Amino acid sequence: MxxxxxxxxxxxxxxxxxxxxxxxxxxxxxxxxxxxxxxxxxxxxxxxxxxxxxxxxxxxxxxxxxxxxxxxxxxxxxxxxxxxxxxxxxxxxxxxxxxxxxxxxxxxxxxDVLTDCVADTAVGLLIDTLRRFSAADRFVRSGGWASARYPLATSISGKRVGILGLGRIGRAIAHRLEGFGCVISYHNRTPASGVDYAYVSSLLQLARESDVLVVAAAGGDETQRLVSAEVIDALGETGFLVNIARGSVVDQDALVAALVEGRLAGAGLDVFDDEPNVPAELLALDTVVLLPHLASGTVxxxxxxxxxxxxxxxxxxxxxxxxxxx
CATH class of the missing domain: 3.40.50.720 (NAD(P)-binding Rossmann-like Domain)
Known part of the structure; x- marks a missing residue:
């Protein structure tokens, strides 16, 4: 050429x-x-x-x-x-x-070409966040295993997983989680066609009914801070949030506060409000897994x-x- x-x-x-x-x-x-x-x-x-x-x-x-x-x-x-x-x-x-x-x-x-890798990342984040594998790795490397047992974590199998945004990537995430026996429900602006997952018309209700909320919605003005402080509170102190979409979809200040105060059990985050800047409060939390926006990052x-x-x-x-x- x-x-x-x-x-x-x-x-x-x-x-x-x-x-x-x-x-x-x-x-x-x-x-x-x-x-x-x-x-x-x-x-x-x-x-x-x-x-x-x-x-x-x-x-x-x-x-x-x-x-x-x-x-x-x-x-x-x-x-x-x-x-x-x-x-x-x-x-x-x-x-x-x-x-x-x-x-x-x-x-x-x-x-399409990145759907599988992003879905893989979402599931990997979910597993890591609930089972706390990254924190356990740090525990071993720091010598903690020599003097203590690592705390128990949370099982993935059978969990109620709510997906915000059941597009290409959301569907691929749901399909993968079926293999763990998870109960899948979702929230879109309108019900998706060709799926058997339960549609929940209210995001707040989806959060109340979920053990894990996975954010797979597109960014932009329409979804700005869609996962609000109220939605995060609805997940509750035993709930988890995974975000592989855009940092703007989640109220980051509310998320940080809930994690620091123990009002949310944990979070797996690949995206942030002001990348590459990550809130300093999150860096010290073993309940949070932090990735540098790498969901599609394979050769x-x-x-x-x-x-x-x-x-x-x-x-x-x-x-x-x-x-x-x-």
Whole structure:
């Protein structure tokens, strides 16, 4: 493939002019970043963006970014010729999708290819949090086993698990937990089709009826702080929370307070409000398992995500379509 992306896009049949330059926004996986530079002659948005935007903003037709970075309101407004946002990741709440719709800017993401790994992570977090394996590992390494028995933990088998968000990932989590004999129920805005799990119309009621609440809902304004202090209190002092979705879905201050005060038995967290910053209070708690937003972090999945990101980009350059539009 030629590295002269402007000449490539100019020859697209039926295209009204060129697509314009491609811009990388935020850090991306090295193979993806290399492909953008070598195959597409992509520009990279620098930390000091203002001078760059003043010089190149009107030339940018496509942005390639990640779910963690996105194209926010101000950046999108400054890219006056933007036509497409190609997103590496299933989440796109960091991109101003409303503005994109108003302006006719298309947006893609990378669903499906990361479903299994994220579901695996959710189940791993659930097991680790209830059985306290990470804390037990620290106990052994610190020499505690030489002088004491490790405290008893909580069984997974047969637990009542409530899932917030029964989409692709939520269903994959539920399917895995069936193998543990867990009783699955869920909360969505509307009941999901094709499943036998119990639908609970109130998130608060779901929390009351669950031993573990697994958060698998999409981020964004509609789900901001959906897991509120009231929901956390409904889980209670024997309840657990697992979050592999977005930190914004949970009221983090309320969660920290409940964990510190013993009003919640434990939590397994892969995501946080202000990543990579984690509340200091959580670092000292053996009832909490903390992961650095790695739910899809396997070689196989990241390779598949890279391939799908490039497939979306190639499709858009070829005929203004996307393989996986949002």
């Amino acid at each position: 030629t590295t002269d992306i402007e000449s490539t896009t100019a020859s697209v049949p039926g295209a009204p002019g060129t697509v314009g330059r491609i811009l990388q926004v935020g850090a991306l996986m090295p193979p993806l970043a290399r492909a953008l530079a070598e195959r597409y002659d992509a520009l990279v948005l620098p930390a000091d963006a203002a001078p760059f935007i003043a010089e190149h903003g009107a030339d940018i037709g496509v942005v390639v970014t990640s779910g963690g970075e996105g194209v926010g309101t101000e950046l999108m407004a400054s890219l006056t010729s933007l036509k497409a946002v190609v997103n590496f990741g299933v989440g796109y709440d960091t991109t101003d999708v409303d503005q994109a719709r108003r302006r006719g800017i298309v947006v893609s993401n990378t669903p 196989e999945t990241r390779r598949a995500m890279t391939d799908l990101t490039l497939a979306n980009l190639d499709a858009y350059l070829a005929d203004r379509t996307l393989v996986t539009p949002v």
